[in-house]
Amino acid sequence: MKALLLKNLKSPLIPTVIPKPKATKNRSRIKLSFAGLNRRDYWIQQGQYPRIDLPVVLGSDGLGIDETDGRRVFFNPGLNWGENQASQQPEFQLVGMPDQGTLAEYISVPADKIYEVPDHLTDPEGACLPLAGVTAYRALFIQGRLQPGQKVLITGVGGGVASLAVKLALAKSAQVYINSSSDEKIETVISWGCINGWNYRTDLEWLQNAKEEVGGFDLILDGAGGETVKDYIDVLRPGGRLVAYGATLGPWTQVPAAKVFWKQIHLTGSTMGSDQDFADMVDFVREHQVRPYVDRVFSMDEANQAFDYLINPEAFGKIVIKINAH
Amino acid sequence: MKALLLKNLKSPLIPTVIPKPKATKNRSRIKLSFAGLNRRDYWIQQGQYPRIDLPVVLGSDGLGIDETDGRRVFFNPGLNWGENQASQQPEFQLVGMPDQGTLAEYISVPADKIYEVPDHLTDPEGACLPLAGVTAYRALFIQGRLQPGQKVLITGVGGGVASLAVKLALAKSAQVYINSSSDEKIETVISWGCINGWNYRTDLEWLQNAKEEVGGFDLILDGAGGETVKDYIDVLRPGGRLVAYGATLGPWTQVPAAKVFWKQIHLTGSTMGSDQDFADMVDFVREHQVRPYVDRVFSMDEANQAFDYLINPEAFGKIVIKINAH
Incomplete structure (x- = not known):
């Protein structure tokens, strides 16, 4: 499958063919249609993040079709938060480094992290909701x-x-x-x-x-x-x-x-959120018909421009990549 | 009655005869036997406190006999906290400036601020409990x-x-x-x-x-x-x-x-505590037989030495004044 690979720090992402991930007993494979970018992706590219592991396919947020059941889904990118609602355990990490991220045609994620996208959201809106959504939700409503x-x-x-x-x-x-x-x-x-x-x-x-x-x-x-x-x-x-x-x-x-x-x-x-926070955020977004503000949608070919735009002072809201290479 | 008066900033307290306060419908008069000092008393003497009103009888903490019913009592020196448990209202003030404080033979305080001293406390221990007690209680258990x-x-x-x-x-x-x-x-x-x-x-x-x-x-x-x-x-x-x-x-x-x-x-x-915090602190102290650590007891004649000692690095725990002039 096609993926955008970060091979060296401070270098452009390179379109590369890598093996398609597999579904397993506890993991579903999602055929991605959109990926959402976050500042974290930019900081990793710039080498300003702890424990960077290269090469890597960046991207914590994405939306696509769960091949197991055909639903339109996104997922909670936070792994191993643990049971303590007050803080994440040291093993906490995000999809998109070291694990493969969403700047690729397919991704395999733990089935219990997958959520059906609320109907009121467009594909680009759904693609960029997860990480910003859980971060804002926890900061406002749990810590705040x-x-x-x-x-x-x-x-x-x-x-x-x-x-x-x-x-x-x-x-x-x-x-x-x-x-x-x-x-x-x-x-x-x-x-x-x-x-x-x-x-x-x-x-x-x-x-x-x-x-x-x-x-x-x-x-x-x-x-x-x-x-x-x-x-x-x-x-x-x-x-x-x-x-x-x-x-x-x-x-x-x-x-x-x-x-x-x-x-x-x-x-x-406040940092990101627990599995409970994520589930509560999705319920809240569905109930109140909340929509993220999508600034621009770039194609996969334009991904490096999208990364530059992430720190452009004119950027406003969320930046989304269309996974357009199927 | 005899009281220790602060007439000028950065000057010693002066033993002075002032009118005895009166009990009223809502206020009881307490015949004081011990007063507890706090850093606040020293800061006011040094002019390092907002809105200082002179002359004043300092002292927020004290223990004595409630003349209404003969009980051994102390009182909550925090006035006008208000109903909001999260913070005090602007009208909040402490006994001992601008109102007359406990470095005197008698004090009149609102009856609903008065508490019977738990039996396990000595007079000096009881005299210095209120302000430090409610401050430590709120900081540890409510805010902390x-x-x-x-x-x-x-x-x-x-x-x-x-x-x-x-x-x-x-x-x-x-x-x-x-x-x-x-x-x-x-x-x-x-x-x-x-x-x-x-x-x-x-x-x-x-x-x-x-x-x-x-x-x-x-x-x-x-x-x-x-x-x-x-x-x-x-x-x-x-x-x-x-x-x-x-x-x-x-x-x-x-x-x-x-x-x-x-x-x-x-x-x-965290600053001091609400009326509820104070009542809960007294209950907790009684239930768990908590005793403040009294460093030294000074006589009224030694009050100025006691003030000097308040900021002595060797001071440890609470400083108490015996109201010995009846």
Whole structure:
């Protein structure tokens, strides 16, 4: 079968014929029609990820036909989370390194990880839901304990997780606020039902403006980290929570500990999700007809352009690859 | 009646005769026999506290006889917390500024704040329990969700809150570990039933040693903050919690956000406690026969020496003033 192979770090993916994986007693084979990309795929390509094992077929997300029963399916890419809901065990790993990923015509995955795709989702929407979906779901609802009516700020709303978190939070009937460096993205996301958004690049007083308008957020969902976290503590209400699912801007500097204890703040980390979180996410998406925001669909031939686009500041939401070589 | 008055910042307390407070329909008058000191009293004297209102009779903790019914009582010094268990409302304040505190022969307090002192406590023990007790109780059990059998590290164990937290955690059947800058304090606190302790001043590899011995802590209780918090994140187990009830060493610097999210860590602030927390703390102390560690008892005449001693590195546990002037 045809697959896109990463043979060397910082090098393009190379279309390669590799053996077709086999179904076994506990694993089903899926004939893939679309793969969803994640930042992780890019970081591995760039060598910025622990324990990289080459060559590898990247891709944690995908949608296709389960050859066992003909259903349209996707799967939970998180393997070996373990039974502890509070955190993953050391053996936790994702489909798409070291195991073969979804940038290929077929994939074999454990049957108990496979879910029928909710009917309301298109193929590209379904293909990019799993990893961003479970990450946003756990961060908002498990670690963040978001309740209907609460005020949540979702930062950097152009990202795949953040844009999906907005949709999930709106479906939960939260009052959703956003920030971004792009007026255009803010406008689009507000049109989904958010109350307001601020451009942190051009509006230098956005934090003060947010505080005056909102009073204080119950929850802030952040994937950037860095020095802004100290400001976020100012705009949390007493007893409020900040959940971090990423740290693209690096360590939190100068966290005002006295405010953290006086305001009884919770700063909580969140990574992906358990098998239970995944199942609950799929149920929630089906019940509330949540749809991921798909920015662009690339062909398999354009996969390297798609990887470049992943870190383009104009990218917005999810990037999908059509597995078009059958 | 005689009271110790703080008339000017950074000045000694002055014995002064002031009007005796009155009991009213909703307030009882307590004839005080002992007062407990807290760091807060020292910080106010030094002018390092928000909204200082002079002159004032300091002291949030005290024990005496309720003149209404002759019972031996202490009281919850937290006023106006409000109904929200997650955090105090802005109107929250403590007895002992702006209201008259316990460094006086009598005090009038709201009747619903008064509790009979558990029989197993001596007068000095009872006098210093309330504020440190509710602070340690909330930090450990409400914000920290400590469960029997879990491993907890209590830092800076010489402090009034920390030493009491050790006793509460042991009573909960947790596995308790400590650190301190004093071998003598470590030895004493281990004798209470802790598993091990490390001297962070003389043992430069204490973090590594702790990690090797313990594996990872479920909970770290910290009142210092500063740059050590980033190291504490290394010795927390995945899903672990750090609860901060103080920040004597200032802001948290360089918090490794990537570890926080990958390990699903919770960093939580805690300040004093709600009325419910206080009532639960008293029940817990009575049921488990917990006793605060009283370092020294000073007379009223020695109160200024007691204030100096509050920040003496040799101080250990709680400092009590005998109200000896009746």
